[in-house]
Amino acid sequence: MKKRATTIGLWRDVPVICPIGIDGIRFSxxxxxxxxxxxxxxxxxxxxxxxxxxxxxxxxxxxxxxxxxxxxxxxxxxxxxxxxxxxxxxxxxxxxxxxxxxxxxxxxxxxxxxxxxxxxxxxxxxxxxxxxxxxxxxxxxxxxxxxxxxxxxxxxxxxxxxxxxxxxxxxxDESMKLLDIVEENDLNHSVDDNLVCNIMKSDIAAISRELENWLDQNDLSNAIEVERIARQENLKKILKSPLADKWPIWMRGAVENGAGPGIVPLLRDYSNDILNRTKKFLMDSYKIETCIYNFNWSGNPFNPDYKGCLAFPVHGMVSNIEDILEDLKLQLK
The missing domain is CATH 3.40.640.10 (Type I PLP-dependent aspartate aminotransferase-like (Major domain))
Structure with missing residues (x-):
């Protein structure tokens, strides 16, 4: 098993690349x-x-x-x-x-x-x-x-x-001036990246050059579809594994109907000890970040059923999912 060099987070942090075609139109x-x-x-x-x-x-x-x-x-x-x-x-x-x-x-x-x-x-x-x-x-x-x-x-x-x-x-206008200062001084790389990103998402009402550059080169709608297809491939493999045995009908139906969630809930009703050991195993063996979170297993806000689980990413950066599932099955025996 070859270790990854970088950690894969719950959400992808490397942009999807989907070049605009000859007849493509840039998203405004x-x-x-x-x-x-x-x-x-x-x-x-x-x-x-x-x-x-x-x-x-x-x-x-x-x-x-x-x-x-x-x-x-x-x-x-x-x-x-x-x-x-x-x-x-x-x-x-x-x-x-x-x-x-x-x-x-x-x-x-x-x-x-x-x-x-x-x-x-x-x-x-x-x-x-x-x-x-x-x-x-x-x-x-x-x-x-x-x-x-x-x-x-x-x-x-x-x-x-x-x-x-x-x-x-x-x-x-004031946000645009502030964003210029951030970009010209490369503050989003010289200061804690997560801190700057969070401030920009919450408080700076302006579009970054990096985002504009991505739009110049990529087809937005097709990029979303490319990511959906990648997630679907991972979801279908999980759906066939024992790790999805406790998934309710509505979740199975969502996958079968082409939905593209980026995270799946695993190990429902398992102890915190097992959840933490599995979390450590996935990080040590595959450099995949997982978290212990509450998930609404009913999918229904009228009758919520929030229970703990291991949140596992299935976005397009996650590969060799079959190997991961097989190793998880052995770990949980």
Whole structure:
């Protein structure tokens, strides 16, 4: 078994390369946000929400989501909204790690939140289609968000589809000046890269040169599809292995229907000791980062079933998945 030289993270950090064809059209930066989190905030503003308005968000939401919603409105846990029948102006539904909602769950959400603003957080989802065929008439507004960093491995970038059209991004003059200083002084490499990236995603309302250069050379829609196909290849192999034995029907159906989540939950109901030993084995043997996280195994915000698991990446940077699965099977005997 040959060790990798660099660690593969939960999300890819090397950009997908998909050159623009002879007849290809460059995606306009007019519709490109610096990040998925800025796309969320701008979408809520576009929908007319203010601090007085309440937005239902999932349990175990990341600080990025809580902060993005909190910049515009007041976030409130969706389980509290449902339990106490609290009126909200909008709901944000997260496709956890890129796992799409089952059709019956989406139908129930449409019924329960009829007439509200519906924000579908698809930041991890490689099955994101800009021209998705979906009836938006049930909602006051229907919004879909994707993160180009989480799906394509870019350092920044996000999209928002508002009802049936892409939402335009308006850069901020002061942010553009600040970004120039960062890029001219190469601060994103001379200072902690994660720190600078996080500040840029959250607070700098401007598009980086690096992102513009990638768009000059790559076909955005095809790149997302290339990544979806790579994830599908890994997912199908896992689906055939014993590690997917405890996956519920809705997860199996998602894979069979072509979904492109970037992370899978493994080892449900295993002890923390086994999860930690497996985590160490994958890092030592394959340089693959995994984490112990809670996953909603029901895929249903009305009846959530959050339980611990080992979050394992299946994005396009993960190769030789058969060897990994075979070794995991031996480790767990």
């Amino acid at each position: 930066t007019d519709f490109l946000f610096p990040s998925g989190r800025q796309a969320i905030s701008s979408s809520l503003q576009k929908a007319g929400l203010t601090r007085e308005d309440r937005v239902a968000i999932p349990e175990w939401s990341s600080h990025c989501v809580i902060s993005a919603v909190g910049r515009v409105s007041t976030p409130i846990p969706i389980n509290e909204v449902i339990k106490y029948n609290i009126n909200v102006n909008a709901v944000l539904i997260y496709e956890q790690w890129g796992w799409p909602l089952a059709a019956e769950v989406r139908d129930r959400l449409c019924e329960y939140f009829n007439g509200k603003i519906f924000l579908r957080d698809m930041v991890d989802s490689a099955h994101y289609e800009i021209n998705e065929n979906f009836d938006v008439n049930d909602f006051k507004a229907y919004i879909r968000i994707i993160s180009l960093s989480k799906v394509l491995g870019l350092k920044s970038g996000g999209l928002a589809v508002f009802n049936s059209g892409l939402l335009a991004f308006n850069p901020n």
